[in-house]
Amino acid sequence: MLAKGQTIAQWIEQLAPKSLAVPDDRIGLQLGTLRKEVANVLVSLDVTEAVVDEAIRLNAGLIIAHHAIIFRPLKDLQTDTPAGRLYEKLIKHDIAVYISHTNYDIVxxxxxxxxxxxxxxxxxxxxxxxHEDRLEKLVVFVPKTHLEPVRQAILDVGAGWIGEYSHCSFYSEGTGSFKPLEGTNPYIGSTGKMEEVEEVRLETVVPRSIKSRVLRTMLKAHPYEEVAYDIYPLQLEGKPSxxxxxxxxxxxxxxxxxxxxxxxxxxxxxxxxxxxxxxxxxxxxxxxxxxxxxxxxxxxxxxxxxxxxxxxxxxxxxxxxxxxxxxxxGHHAEKMFIPDVTTRLQQLAEQNSSKTIFHASGVHTEPFHFM
Structure with a gap:
């Protein structure tokens, strides 16, 4: 199974979320379409005509690069200019270009x-x-019998970090009450009957950037049909990036x-x-x-x-x-982007049973010669 371009973009953004990029940075899809299956992907620092020729030889449908090919709004697209000739060749060979720049620098x-x-x-x-990843407080009420599965699940996906300490949480015991109404399927209790259950108030901190993932994990691990939980904003500073x-x-x-x-x-x-x-x-x-x-x-x-x-x-x-x-x-020292991104994306492809192949560009894009 080949990965689609949209899926590959999701993998890239898993490695370096677009939200981390500095304002107005030219990242993401810059040319072409991701609405296609991609057999071969070329990873390069820059997109030069020699890199595009390499992509054509590899039958690559996508180039992932660190440096943008479109820096400013285009006033025209004349194909007899160096930039226009480059764009024309990419379009004619249906090669998309995706940029991961300051988001990759920062992550x-x-x-x-x-x-x-x-x-x-x-x-x-x-x-x-x-950026600063602000912290929020998650409070969830869990039946005493399920404290450990729920706590471990949310801490394992990134909740509970305070400075250089991980898996931080607090809990206190108490009694929860509820009445399941008609049409419900309660894990504990009977429809129409008031219930009291030994529960635990579980508290931890959650970086805002992963809040959705933590909540999904918590809801999946929790036994209740309707989970009682609260999110509180905090004044604590989160991890800087x-x-x-x-x-x-x-x-x-x-x-x-x-x-x-x-x-x-x-x-x-x-x-x-x-x-x-x-x-x-x-x-x-x-x-x-x-x-x-x-x-x-x-x-x-x-x-x-x-x-x-x-x-x-x-x-x-x-x-x-x-x-x-x-x-x-020199600027070209950033070429370490190529092997790192190639290896990590190939690993993600294999983890997802994809036959898409990621190639590290062998084209030397350093414009200077040293004497």
Whole structure:
């Protein structure tokens, strides 16, 4: 069974929800249709004409990329321009293009976590908060005999996280009363008769982003036909999510040694370095893509060095004067998107018994040559 395009889009959004993207980011379906079965999918960092040719050779009906092919509203679509020729070729070969950009950067396990993991950073924090997953209180009344099945079910799907503690809950015992009316099918009691049951008031916190999933799970695990539960808003701060990460190296090292690590582990041909090469550094901020405007954020978090791409001359001067080192591996360091997304989507396809194949692009889209 081949997966349909809409299903593949759901898998992508399972990995990196669209709600995480920064405002006005160009994500999602940008060209073509998802209303078709897809035998082959090509995963790429960019969509260039060479990438489209690769998709044609693979008979791919869908390209999943990190960088958008349409950044601004189109005033025209002239097929004798480079962009127009690209769109024409995609349309003629019925190849859809789907973009996962800042939502993939921000999500746990996405681009910025991959960069942090490559450098073995720990004690990670978000560099710039974009979203905050507000917490709500779930209170559900459960017959005493079913406390554990219901509690375990909702905690296993993500309820009950407080900071770095999971499976947090509270319960108190009491007596519930109810009268099943005509047409009901009560789990406990008889129609038309007042009942009193030993029940438990079970309380836990739920991130708003997964509230629907927790409620579905709770209702499925609960034995009652009609479940009594409440949701209360809380003033507690939830888990922040955002761009970039800040963490610490296991041991301090020279800026020169860290630059060599970045070059090797990000698999890039060169890096640009700002700062004294023999300076000892330990606290590191990372951000994929163009991160020049995050110098102040890195300084605010007390980072010794910022690892990001596309840093301009004047930003480098300002960072140096402020005491912040920079290692610039270029924008193309984000190519780690390709193997990560390819592997994870192939796993989801196999879990869903789909024969759709995901291919990692072998086209080198770095526009620069280094001499």
């Amino acid at each position: 746990d396990g996405g681009m910025n976590d991959l960069m942090a993991q490559a450098l073995e950073l720990d004690q990670l924090k978000v560099l710039e908060k974009v 955002g761009l970039g990460r800040v963490g610490k190296l296991k041991d301090s090292m020279s800026l020169s040694a860290l630059a060599e690590q970045v070059k090797s582990r990000f698999n890039v041909p060169h890096v640009r370095v700002v700062g004294s090469m023999d300076r000892e550094v330990r606290k590191v901020a990372v951000l994929g893509g163009s991160g020049a405007r995050y110098v102040k954020h890195a300084l605010f978090h007390g980072a010794d060095v910022l690892v990001t791409g596309d840093v301009d001359f004047h930003t480098a001067q300002d960072a140096l004067a402020a005491g912040l080192c920079i290692i610039d591996p």
